[in-house]
Amino acid sequence: MTMLSNAFGIGLWTILFWLALGVALGGLLARLLGSTATSTATALGLGDFEGKSVTVKAETSHLADQLEAIEGVGPQIAELFHKNGVHSFAQIAKMTPGDITKILATGGSAFAIASPTTWPFQAKLLENGWIAEFLTVGQKLIAGRLPVTGLAGIGEATAARLQAADVGSVEALAGADVAALTTKLTDAGESISESRLTGFIDEAKSILAGDFTKLAGFFGLPAAVVGSRATASYKKTADVTGPIVGAQGLLSSLPTATATATGGASMLPVWIGLGTAGLLALLCLLGIVCPKPLTTNVDVRGVVITPPAPAPEPVIPTGSGLISRLLEGKPELVIYFDTAKSDVTNELTPESAKLKEYLDSHPDTKLSVSGYVDPRGDAAFNAQLAKDRATKVRDALVAAGILAERIDLDKPADIVADEASMANERKVEVKIKDAGEVAPAAAEPAAK
Numbered sequence: 220m221t222m223l224s225n226a227f228g229i230g231l232w233t234i235l236f237w238l239a240l241g242v243a244l245g246g247l248l249a250r251l252l253g254s255t256a257t258s259t260a261t262a263l264g265l266g267d268f269e270g271k272s273v274t275v276k277a278e279t280s281h282l283a284d285q286l287e288a289i290e291g292v293g294p295q296i297a298e299l300f301h302k303n304g305v306h307s308f309a310q311i312a313k314m315t316p317g318d319i320t321k322i323l324a325t326g327g328s329a330f331a332i333a334s335p336t337t338w339p340f341q342a343k344l345l346e347n348g349w350i351a352e353f354l355t356v357g358q359k360l361i362a363g364r365l366p367v368t369g370l371a372g373i374g375e376a377t378a379a380r381l382q383a384a385d386v387g388s389v390e391a392l393a394g395a396d397v398a399a400l401t402t403k404l405t406d407a408g409e410s411i412s413e414s415r416l417t418g419f420i421d422e423a424k425s426i427l428a429g430d431f432t433k434l435a436g437f438f439g440l441p442a443a444v445v446g447s448r449a450t451a452s453y454k455k456t457a458d459v460t461g462p463i464v465g466a467q468g469l470l471s472s473l474p475t476a477t478a479t480a481t482g483g484a485s486m487l488p489v490w491i492g493l494g495t496a497g498l499l500a501l502l503c504l505l506g507i508v509c510p511k512p513l514t515t516n517v518d519v520r521g522v523v524i525t526p527p528a529p530a531p532e533p534v535i536p537t538g539s540g541l542i543s544r545l546l547e548g549k550p551e552l553v554i555y556f557d558t559a560k561s562d563v564t565n566e567l568t569p570e571s572a573k574l575k576e577y578l579d580s581h582p583d584t585k586l587s588v589s590g591y592v593d594p595r596g597d598a599a600f601n602a603q604l605a606k607d608r609a610t611k612v613r614d615a616l617v618a619a620g621i622l623a624e625r626i627d628l629d630k631p632a633d634i635v636a637d638e639a640s641m642a643n644e645r646k647v648e649v650k651i652k653d654a655g656e657v658a659p660a661a662a663e664p665a666a667k
Contacts, residue, residue, distance in 0.1 A: 235495075235499060236496055236499045236500070239491075239492045239493075239495035239496040239499065240492060240493075240496045241492070242488050242491060242492030242495070243488065243489045243490075243491075243492025243493045243496065244492070245488065245492075246486065246487070246488030246489035246491075246492060247489050249488075281306075283301065283306040283307065284306065284307045284308045284345070286300055286305075286306075286308070286311070288345060289308075289311070289338050289341045289342060289345070290337070290341060290356070290357045290360050290363050291333060291334060291335065291337070291338060291360075291363030292338065295326070295329075295330075296323070296326075296330065296333060299322060299323065299325065299326045299330065300322065302325075303322045303325065305322070307346075308342040308343075308345040308346040309342070309346045310342075311338060311339055311342035312339050312342040312343040312346050313339075314338075314339050315339065315429050316335045316336050316338070316339065316427070316428075316429045319335035319338055319339070320335060323335065333363070334363055334364050334390055336364075336365060336389075336390065336426070336427050336429060337356065337360065337363075337365065337434060339429055339431075340356070340429070340431055340434045340435075341353060341356055341357075343431060343444075343445060344356065344444055347444070347446065347447050347448045348448040349444045349448055352438075352440050352444050355438060355439075355440065356438050356440075359438055361387075361388065364388040364389070364390055365388055365389035365390065365426065365437070366378065366387070366388060366389070367381055367382075367386070367387060367388060367389055367392055367419070367423075369389070369426075369437040369438065369439075370389065370392075370419055370422050370423065370426070370437070371422065372415075372418070372419070373419060377411070380404060380407075380409045380411065383407060383409075384400060384403050384404055384407065384409075386400065389423045389426055389427065390423075390427065392419060392420055392423040393420060393423035393424045393426075393427050395420060397413055397416050397417050397420055398413065400416055401413045401416055404416075431445040432445060535555065535640075535642060535643055536555045536642065537642045538555065538556075538557045538558075538642070539555060539556055539557050539560070539562065539564050540554075540555045540564055540566070541553070541554050541555065541564050541566040541567060541570060542555075543570045543573065546650065546651075549577065549650070549651040550573040550574050550577050550651065551648070551649065551650050551651070552567070552570055552571070552574065552648075552649040553646055553647070553648055553649075554567060554608075554612055554646060554647045554649070555642065555645060555646050556608055556645045556646065556647075557645070558593075558641075558645065559596070559604065561604060561607040561608045561611050562611070563611050563612055563615045567612070567615050567616070567619070568615065568618070568619050571615070571616050571619040571620075571621065572619070574586060574616070574621065574649065574651075575619065575620055575621050577651060578621065578625055578651075581651075583653070583654035584625075584651050584652060584653055584654065585625050585626065585627055585651075585652045585654075586616065586621065586625060586626045586627065586649055586650070586651065586652065587627055587629045587648075587649070587650045587651075587652040587656075588609045588612055588613050588616075588626060588627065588628050588629065588647060588648075588649050589609060589628075589629050589630065589631045589647065589648050589650075590604075590605035590606060590607075590608040590609035590612075590630075590634065590646075590647045591605055591608075591631065591634050591635065591636040591644055591645065591646050591647070591648070592604050592605050592608075592634055592635060592644065592645060593635070593641040593644040593645050594635045594644070595641070601634065601635075602634060605630075605634040606628075606630075608646075608647045609628050609647050610628065612647045612649060613626050613628060616649070627652065629652075
């Protein structure tokens with residue numbers, strides 16, 4: 220692995236990271252492309268589909284429930300249910316009367332007369348084995364419709380009056396106009412108040428919504444009929460035959476079967492690859508392990524390639540001279556002088572072009588020009604010498620094309636530079652000064 224990292228000029232961490240992603244990608248491709256195996260055996264085991272992910276599906280046949288047992292459902296309606304994928308009492312029990320009405324509408328106008336209000340409730344009773352209670356419901360229905368006598372407050376006498384007014388069923392009563400029905404009963408000599416009729420109509424509408432609890436109360440049945448009936452249970456076994464697709468563990472319990480498993484390889488390589496790559500990325504994010512530049516590289520022919528050596532430090536002249544350098548990305552000039560001299564070196568003019576270019580691209584900046592001397596000689600002479608050196612450097616910069624207003628003469632705190640040799644101290648520093656930057660305060664000369 221180390222030889223590989225050196226050969227290609229990349230770090231070991233980078234190789235591991237991309238190798239982990241490659242494992243994940245390879246596993247995903249194998250999973251997507253998949254494979255197919257077909258096997259027939261007395262009892263198929265896991266080995267028949269080793270390394271595959273399969274889904275067990277079995278096709279079995281079931282007898283449809285006798286839907287005609289529901290009061291109001293005849294052979295034609297039962298056939299209509301079958302065409303719409305409804306074959307059991309359990310399916311009907313989960314429907315609403317509105318759901319059933321939509322199925323009836325697919326059969327045409329001949330089925331519009333059917334009233335499915337109680338069908339889900341009846342199916343629930345049959346599904347859960349409440350046979351006696353189911354028979355009770357059938358006996359109380361009149362031509363499949365709910366009699367008004369089931370409503371609270373309506374006895375046989377009131378039912379007869381409503382029957383005479385053509386509202387002898389809950390369905391008819393729910394659709395009646397209370398004002399018209401009151402007038403009709405009054406004209407027939409019956410005295411039923413409009414408020415009482417309103418209560419009957421509201422209750423009829425509530426019953427027609429198909430609420431199992433209200434229907435149980437309507438028929439005088441216990442609330443328990445809407446749940447599973449408590450009864451004895453038993454187990455039985457049976458042989459299963461028929462096509463089973465994608466079978467694996469299920470087939471071990473079958474005597475004979477033909478199975479086809481279609482699927483890709485395991486997802487384990489995908490998760491291992493993604494997990495490893497994620498861990499490496501996390502370690503790099505936390506700064507624990509990260510790619511580092513190589514100090515030496517080896518090409519594919521085994522030749523050692525050594526990175527270029529850093530540029531040597533500039534040599535400080537012993538007399539007149541100049542050093543051009545970058546300080547934090549900004550150009551800087553240091554002009555050196557002979558002892559007690561202020562003559563500017565001829566090298567200043569071409570090197571000042573770097574300063575001018577920076578000033579042109581940064582209009583808010585200026586140049587700071589500061590002069591220094593070595594510690595020898597009279598203090599007053601030295602102060603004037605430092606000033607003269609700085610002034611002549613400024614004039615040379617102006618002559619090179621830099622505007623005078625972009626140059627400040629800044630007296631340093633101490634004109635004697637803190638350097639290791641006399642030659643280092645006889646100089647003028649030209650630096651970039653940002654907007655608002657203030658030069659250090661100059662030290663006052665001591666009183667003599």
